[in-house]
Amino acid sequence: QVQLQESGPGLVKPSQTLSLTCTVSGGSISSGDYYWSWIRQPPGKGLEWIGYIYYSGSTYYNPSLKSRVTISVDTSKNQFSLKLSSVTAADTAVYYCARALQRGAVAGKSNWFDPWGQGTLVTVSS
Amino acid sequence: EIVLTQSPDFQSVTPKEKVTITCRASQSIGSSLHWYQQKPDQSPKLLIKYASQSFSGVPSRFSGSGSGTDFTLTINSLEAEDAATYYCHQSSSLPITFGQGTRLEIK
Numbered sequence: 001q002v003q004l005q006e007s008g009p010g011l012v013k014p015s016q017t018l019s020l021t022c023t024v025s026g027g028s029i030s031s032g033d034y035y036w037s038w039i040r041q042p043p044g045k046g047l048e049w050i051g052y053i054y055y056s057g058s059t060y061y062n063p064s065l066k067s068r069v070t071i072s073v074d075t076s077k078n079q080f081s082l083k084l085s086s087v088t089a090a091d092t093a094v095y096y097c098a099r100a101l102q103r104g105a106v107a108g109k110s111n112w113f114d115p116w117g118q119g120t121l122v123t124v125s126s
Numbered sequence: 127e128i129v130l131t132q133s134p135d136f137q138s139v140t141p142k143e144k145v146t147i148t149c150r151a152s153q154s155i156g157s158s159l160h161w162y163q164q165k166p167d168q169s170p171k172l173l174i175k176y177a178s179q180s181f182s183g184v185p186s187r188f189s190g191s192g193s194g195t196d197f198t199l200t201i202n203s204l205e206a207e208d209a210a211t212y213y214c215h216q217s218s219s220l221p222i223t224f225g226q227g228t229r230l231e232i233k
Contacts, residue, residue, distance in 0.1 A: 047170070047213055049222040062221045063127075096169055103158075103217065110217050112160040114181070116169040 002027040004097045004117035012091075012124050018084040022097030022117060029078045030055045035100040035110050036080045038071060040093040041119070048093075052100055052110070053080055060108045087124045094119040128152050128216050132225035140233045145201040147228045149214035154194045158218035161190055161199045164227075165210045173212075174199065206232050 008020035022036070029036060037052035051061035053071045061069050065084070073080040084091060097117045100110035129152040139145055149159065157177040162170035172181045174190035177197055187202040201208055209232045214225040 046227045047215075047224040049224070060220055064221070100217075108220055110222070111158075112172050112175045112181075112217065113162075113170070113215070114172040116171075119169050 002099065002115060004099065004115060006095060006097050006117045006120040008120060008122070010121060010123060012087055012122060013126050014088055014124055015086055018082070018087050018091060018122055018124070020082045020095055020097075020120065020122070022080050022082075024078045024080075024099075029073065029080065030075045033102050035060070035102060036071075036073065037098045037100050037113060038082045039096045039098055039113070039116075040091075041096070042090075042093045050082065050084075050095075054102075058107065089124050092122065092124045094121050127221055128155060128219060128223055130214050130216055130223055130225035132212075132214060132228045134228060135226065136229045136231070138231040138233055139204055141204055141206055143204050145204055145208075145230065147199045147201075147212055149192075149197040149199070149225050151195045151197070151216060151218075155216045155218035157193050158216055159190075159192065159197045160215045160217065161188075162213045162215065163208075163210045164213065170213060201230075204230075204232065208232065 003025045005023045012018045035052035038050040053059045068085045070083040096119045098113040103109040103111045131150045159177045161174040164170040178190045189200050191198050211227045211229045
């Protein structure tokens with residue numbers, strides 16, 4: 001049974017870069033059938049897709065965040081990571097990593113998210 | 127970007143009641159619509175995939191229907207443990223989007 005676990009600093013200063021890592025256990029990140037995703041949820045609000053990565057390194061980002069986001073993968077460690085630059089208080093959120101089943105052979109197309117990590121709260125404050 | 131609009135935003139219901147939550151897409155998405163349940167301080171859990179297919183282990187009282195732009199999540203005979211926020215999600219086209227959520231309170 002695949003499990004995902006987020007890790008990283010819980011407090012980031014404004015204008016700095018938020019960095020998180022998701023460790024995958026119980027399965028290989030290189031399996032080829034999935035996209036590895038980041039999703040966030042501001043306190044008391046809804047879900048926002050940040051982007052995802054294929055094990056080969058192909059990435060797909062939400063245009064609303066694309067200029068500040070980098071998602072990378074380390075297959076040797078079975079991990080993938082998120083970097084979000086120039087953060088502000090609006091980036092305060094619970095950040096989740098999740099697995100999305102790839103849909104067919106069309107690049108970037110996915111299906112549902114399962115499983116999800118437990119989430120980690122990142123607060124942007126000086 | 128495809129916008130998903132859920133209704134209602136909030137509903138207070140009694141146990142054993144039948145609940146219907148709707149999700150409307152701003153353009154046709156076929157059946158690429160999925161439903162999640164999120165309980166307080168937990169991560170979302172997949173309930174329904176492809177609009178109407180129940181995910182493994184999900185109680186049979188949860189069902190989904192619809193295609194195109196209009197979708198429904200139905201909970202038959204509501205139980206106290208169903209108090210949660212429910213989200214729809216479309217995977218038809220990028221960027222992936224979610225509905226704003228529907229919070230269910232059990233009286």
